[in-house]
Amino acid sequence: MNTQDLAPVTGPLDTIHVRPSAEGDVGAIAAIYGHHVLHGTGSFETEPPGAEEMRRRRADILARGLPYLVAEDGDGAVLGYAYASAYRPRAAYRNTAENSVYVRHDVIGRGVGRLLLAELLTQCEALGVRQMVAVVGDSANVASVRLHEAFGFRLVGTLSSVGRKHGRWLDTVLLQRALGEGDRTDSAEGE
Template sequence: MDTHDLSPASRPLPTLRVRPSTEADVGAIAAIYGHHVLHGTASFETEAPGEEEMRRRRADILARGLPYLVAEDGDGTVLGYAYASAYRPRAAYRNTVENSVYVRHDIIGRGIGRLLLAELIARCEALGLRQMVAVVGDSANVASVRLHEAFGFRLIGTLSAVGRKHGRWLDTVLLQRQLGEGDRTDPAEGG
C-alpha cells in the first residue's frame, strides 16, 4: 500500500525521539497548546497564552528541577510535549506531581502521547517522586483517560461540571499513579 493514499492522520510517523525541551522549542509548544486551548476541552484555559507566557511557565517548572520534554520527528519538528508540575504548593505535597501531555492536533492517536508519558514517568521516578496525578479536562476525553490507565493510573474520581467552555459544562477526571516507592514510608521522615 502506498502511504500517500492514507490520510495524514493515519500515515506512519517517522522516527520519533523524546528529549528535554529547549528554549528553541517554546514556539512550537505554544502553538500546540494554543490550538488545544482555542479548540478543545483538555485545558480549561479560554485564551491561548503567548510564547513569553509559555516560556515563563516552562522556566518555572525547570527551576523546580522537574522534567519538561518534547517529542520530535527525524527532522527535529516538535510533535508534542509533556511536563510534570508541582501538584500543590504546600510542602507536604512535595513528592507529588501533576502531569500534562499535549500532542499536535493533527497527529493525535499515533503513539506520541504514549512515548511522552512513558519518559515523563521514568524521569519522575528517577527524581524520587512518589505520586503522579492526572487531571483530565472533560470526561469525554476518553483517549486521555485510556492513555493514563494503560500506564497504571487508577481512576480516583470525577468532579462534575466544574468548568464551562465552548458553551457547555465540563467535568474533570482525576487519575493517580504511584511512582517508585509510592506510599511506602520514607525513612528520612522517621517512620
C-alpha cells in the same frame, strides 16, 4: 506561532525522539497548546497564552528541577510535549507531581503521547516523585483517560461540571499512579 505555522507531518512516526525541551521549542509548544485551548476541552483556559507566557511557565517548571520534554520526528518537528509540575505548593505535597501531555492535533493517536508519558514517568520516578496525578479536562476526553490507564493510573474521582467552555459544562477527571515505592515506606526524601 499558530498552528498554521507548524509544518505538516507526512512521513511515518517511527523515528520519534523524546528529549528535554529547549528554548527554541517554545514557539511550537505554544502553537500546540494554543490549538487545544481554542478547539478542545483538555485545558480549561479559554485564551491561548503567547510564546512569552509559555516560556515563563516552562522556566518555572525547570527551576523546580522537574522535567519538561518534547517529542520530535526525524526532521526535528515538535510533535508534542509533556511536563511535570508541583501538585500543590505546600511542603507536604513535595513528593507528588501532576503531569500534562499535549500532542499536535494532526498526530493524535499515533503514539506520541505514549512516548512522552512513559519518559516523563521514568524521569519523575528517578527524581523521587512518589505519586503522579493526572487532572484530565472533560470526562469526554476518553483518549487522555485511556492513555493514563494504559500506564497504570487509576480513576480516583470526577469533579462534575466544574468548568464551562465552548457553551457546555465540563467535568475534571482525576487519576493517580504510585511511582517507585509509592507510599510503601514510612519515609520519603526531603521529609
